[in-house]
Amino acid sequence: MYRSPDVLRDLTVTETVSIRQAIEAMDEHHLGVVLVVNDSGVLTGILTDGDLRRAILSNTRLDGAVSSVMMREPTALSENEATENTVLALLEDRGLRHLPIVDNEGKPTDLIAWNDLESAKLRETVATYRNLDCDVVIMAGGKGSRLDPFTRILPKPLVPIGDKPVLEVIMDDFRPYGVDHFYVSVNHMRKMIRVYLESVDLDSQVELVEEDKPLGTAGALQFIKGRVTKPFFVVNCDVLIRADYADIYDHHVSNGHKLTVVGSLKNHTVPYGVCEMNADGSLAKISEKPRYDFIVNTGMYVLSPEVLELIPPDREFHMTHLIEAVLEQGGSVGVFPIGEKAWLDTGQWEEYRRALKLLGKV
Known part of the structure; x- marks a missing residue:
């Protein structure tokens, strides 16, 4: 497990919370992401700092619902699929920085960020991409x-x-x-x-x-x-x-x-x-x-x-x-x-x- 239950809870919001509340949740752990779930706790979206930036720059009201700016149907892996090789392939092939892990009901159980992995190949890829x-x-x-x-x-x-x-x-x-x-x-x-x-x-x-x-x-x-x-x-x-x-x-x-x-x-x-x-x-x-x-x-x-x-x-x-x-x-x-x-x-x-x-x- 990469995120403790307490941290995962901090990083999870429901569809009806405001964009402002989602920003506050994102700020807690500086991962640049929050997970969005419905009333049943099923993952329905993901909100990244890039999504928030675009919303702010387009003058979106921050008291609006987070569901209006989240990315729907995000890429996620089930718990039994989440091997390091599979995670690595998804992060690299799709250019992702975060990957939610869900149980058989679709509820988040973990969140993997690119810098959680020890893969030398992944680190080389990211370092090249991020070099200034x-x-x-x-x-x-x-x-x-x-x-x-x-x-x-x-x-x-x-x-x-x-x-x-x-x-x-x-x-x-x-x-x-x-x-x-x-x-x-x-x-x-x-x-x-x-x-x-x-x-x-x-x-x-x-x-x-x-x-x-x-x-x-x-x-x-x-x-x-x-x-x-x-x-x-x-x-x-x-x-x-x-x-x-x-x-x-x-x-x-x-x-x-x-x-x-x-x-x-x-x-x-x-x-x-x-x-x-x-x-x-x-x-x-x-x-x-x-x-x-x-x-x-x-x-x-x-x-x-x-x-x-x-x-x-x-x-x-x-x-x-x-x-x-x-x-x-x-x-x-x-x-x-x-x-x-x-x-x-x-x-x-x-x-x-x-x-x-x-x-x-x-």
């Missing part, structure tokens, strides 16, 4: 004032996540995709950052991009003009993203975007009755404690190299300015949505503690 030939820029020049007084002593990129600084954790997250070249923009406490990078064996090529003065969240990118020739990632040094980076990159390239924002779903419940008005100022209705869904900027992006030409030299320039400049030039700016729990913001105390807990570092 790109650079990563980590923006690490800020003061980290939200983590004061911690950052009076340590620069923000060296704030620890377990036994490693967050800067190194970000690099580790990219390495499974074959990424081994990083630019790190630095300004505040840059000498300490340089000393740390020179003292550890990161098994990667790391180049410092030094700002003599603060240049905003995008200004330092001017220093890599001409040094990158393919789309590349930019990520703030206090951001950890639990998503498939190959999917993010492919989304950017296949849609022809000049810049892609990785956005996290957030929902907010207004703790009051909200008055909705008619055009003449009269009351239409009162909605009790309504929930609103938003997509917020996580601080991770994919940029095409030509947008670097839009960054002015030697002045403060933020990523929002760059996005506006791309749009003014007629370029396409995309959004890649991820679940709420897939974004860990280590740059403020409450979120830093949550990140440590979710990553098992406390």
Whole structure:
């Protein structure tokens, strides 16, 4: 068994639950999938993070039933068919990442993901598919004032996540995709950052991009003009993203975007009755404690190299300015949505503690 009964229960929803509830279930174990069953517990569909992404980008209401966006009649294996060879063949031949196992009544009893298997052949196939030939820029020049007084002593990129600084954790997250070249923009406490990078064996090529003065969240990118020739990632040094980076990159390239924002779903419940008005100022209705869904900027992006030409030299320039400049030039700016729990913001105390807990570092 690959999933315990408790985990399988977390990953299983009924057809009538909302899309929002399905997202919350998917976020629990970061497998990028939930199983959908009918009232009798029989598997009727599967919902992947790709299905959710398409629904969100098409402005589907998240309070709608999950049955409206799930994939019906998913590929599944019965318990007596689920040998490793059979599973391997299905995953490879059909390009699947998840395979439900059902009993003789069609009820889910297990869920196999591609990375559960030890097959060297499968791992070779997946590794080739997921490999990224790109650079990563980590923006690490800020003061980290939200983590004061911690950052009076340590620069923000060296704030620890377990036994490693967050800067190194970000690099580790990219390495499974074959990424081994990083630019790190630095300004505040840059000498300490340089000393740390020179003292550890990161098994990667790391180049410092030094700002003599603060240049905003995008200004330092001017220093890599001409040094990158393919789309590349930019990520703030206090951001950890639990998503498939190959999917993010492919989304950017296949849609022809000049810049892609990785956005996290957030929902907010207004703790009051909200008055909705008619055009003449009269009351239409009162909605009790309504929930609103938003997509917020996580601080991770994919940029095409030509947008670097839009960054002015030697002045403060933020990523929002760059996005506006791309749009003014007629370029396409995309959004890649991820679940709420897939974004860990280590740059403020409450979120830093949550990140440590979710990553098992406390």
